[in-house]
Amino acid sequence: MMNSRHGVVALALVLAACGKGGEAPPQQQWAQGPxxxxxVVMAMQPVRLTSELPGRTAAYETSDVRPQVNGLVQARLFTEGDMVRAGQPLYRIDSSPYQAQVANARAALARARAAIxxxxxxxxxxxxxxxxxxIARQxxxxALTSAAQARADVAAQQAALRTAQIxxxxxxxxxxxxGRIGRSVFTTGALVSAAQTQALATIQRLDPIYVDIQQSSADLLKLRQQIITGQIARDGNARVRLMLEDGTAYPIEGTLRFADVTVDPTTGSQTIxxxxxxxxxxxxxxxxVRAQLVEGTQQNAILVPQRAxxxxxxGKATVMVIGQGNKVEPRVLETSRTSGENWIxxxxxxxxxKVIVEGGMMLRPGMPVQGHPWDPNAKPAAGQPGQPGQAQAK
Incomplete structure (x- = not known):
């Protein structure tokens, strides 16, 4: 009698437990709904195409300071690293031999003029x-020939005097x-010659300055073809921005001047x-530096956020879209390049x-969804399943 009574009580407890357990938790009930x-709704829009490419700076003008006569350096007339102006004296070479040559040329010219x-x-x-x-005609x-020769001698001596003065x-x-002058390779007392290959110093003009950018010739060819076919409209005066070695942006924009007419056979790149x-x-x-180059504008482009x-x-790019009956449909994409945080x-x-951007991590094709326009500035609500932010937090 006692055993049967205990059995009835146990059965009642089991049934009560089953009655409570058969009811789904609130999270599961929410998941079973849309x-x-x-x-985001896809639309055609113009897109400004930019590329970030490596580059190096180069002086606008560079000039090696070289001697044009032989002699000993008597003085250096500049401070290394200073700005110098065109025509400013930089070195002085012993001029005694050349002063003597000028005097000799002047004397020869006077003698020729006396002879004439x-x-x-x-x-x-x-x-x-x-x-x-x-007298004889001969x-x-x-006498006429001698006079002409005397005049020619005067002209020759005038030229010799001018050469000695130069x-x-x-x-x-x-x-x-x-520009800005660098270090002096030769010091006072050094013997220099007009035929030497080593420069005394180098001057560089740094304002303005060139930036030589390397871009793949295949990419440039593709860009030219797109411009020819009208897919991309080229800006008349392309602007370029720079990122410096420390990651900061250079405050002044540059202008694109030209692309080199030859391709480097070792790297397959062209210099811009x-x-x-x-x-x-x-x-x-x-x-x-890294240059952000504006290549042109693609008038009719579809942009999809990279996070979608x-x-x-x-390995193919896919997105989830809201299809017929508000159900999830997968789409396979072909993309050309990125534009900011979007794929073209x-x-x-x-x-x-309607491409699903938020809440699509746990979705499967055919699942019903309830869509709302995505606000990229809004923070996802805490505790909502399927939010990218929550998934990353886990």
């Missing part, structure tokens, strides 16, 4: 005598361009040159498609 998701006066007077006298047949012609002036070595203002001297030749795109087992889609989506 899942709330955030979506004598020969011209003789030619005039012979001219009068030949008229009365007092003597008169010889060499004398070159004993003061001047700056060929304006941009020009930047450098009033504070922040950019120095040889610095590594995943990869299937074959070339196929797989059309205007008006």
């Amino acid at each position: 899942a709330p998701v955030g979506y 006066a004598s020969s011209a007077a003789l030619a005039r006298r012979y001219g009068e005598l030949v008229k009365i047949n007092a 003597d008169y012609e010889n 060499d004398l002036a070159r004993t003061t070595i001047r700056a060929p361009i304006a 040159r941009a020009l930047f203002g450098n009033p504070r001297g922040l950019l120095l030749p040889g610095m590594f 795109v995943s990869r299937d087992e074959r 889609v070339t196929s797989g989506l059309k205007p008006g498609d």
